[in-house]
Amino acid sequence: MNLIAKDSRITAMGMLVEAYTSLRTVLEQELHAHTGLSGPTFEVLLRLGRSPGRRLRMNDLAVEMHLSPSGLSRLVDRVAAAGLVAREACETDRRGAYAVLTAEGARRLAEALPVHERGLERHLAGALDPAELEQLTALLRRVRDHVRAEAGPIVAPLR
Amino acid sequence: MNLIAKDSRITAMGMLVEAYTSLRTVLEQELHAHTGLSGPTFEVLLRLGRSPGRRLRMNDLAVEMHLSPSGLSRLVDRVAAAGLVAREACETDRRGAYAVLTAEGARRLAEALPVHERGLERHLAGALDPAELEQLTALLRRVRDHVRAEAGPIVAPLR
DNA sequence: GTAGGGTTCTTGCGTGTGCAAACACTGATA
């Protein structure tokens, strides 16, 4: 049995794992060091901040974040306990709930955004020139779209 | 505050996250459906299987898997409970321990490998032609190396 | 030889997450 696996697909997968892991790790470390925010907390603020009314339905936020509904519910609990978001009832569907950015949440987000941008600039844009970055984006998009098409829409959780 | 973030770096990061997440998810689902093995368990078997003597020091395995020593210790507990690996004392350093593939572990690995290969073939190689795959690998490697160089060697855990 | 600082691994504890069930509500059908 040959397990040496010098196969180009395995190498590509390995690089995907390593690039992703190292980039995500360093970005989260810097973010936490400069703002005290965890990765998931920042992502909640970011996604709410760029949504109309600075709010999002719990379910939509869960899908965007590749989190199960229960996982998101508790993440919002924690972010809400920190005062950065609030829950708001949905007017048209009484089962529904929104997560809304608070003023304090918006402030913390404004503070964190430049840190995130700078990290991306240094660690991602610093590695590749603009044309290469476009190339990388295009290739990754093809992979994502292909996986989603082949595998049906069951591509959410399982971390 | 403009949060629309059409910025190419943010897009690139988004694609990295989505390509990685969807690929990893679909591969783990298929693996589990066909072999009953979880992703981390399979990775343990794979790494041991391609190592000389089909064994690896716990610490080395932890580093390879981007896992903390304690996380790996317990992962090996579980895989050992399933009978697929065993712990073995190190002859030259009595603090040390090896994880070794058992016969049953080798059997299950041999069974799982084609499933993994086929998944990679379908979902990764199926999205890109060979030249593009090389290109992707090269770009990702540049990102990884750049991050590691910039950030010092503190790029392990934090999931 | 023995002291002491560094290492390898494991264990106690806290935490973040998924799954399944519970709950509240909606919307379509009769």
Add this chain to the structure above:
DNA sequence: TATCAGTGTTTGCACACGCAAGAACCCTAC
């Protein structure tokens, strides 16, 4: 209107992981 299958959210539980501390051991310096 009454019913009922389906949807949106939260909660109970289990589990995998990281951190810090502990235990056993190595190795160098004296």
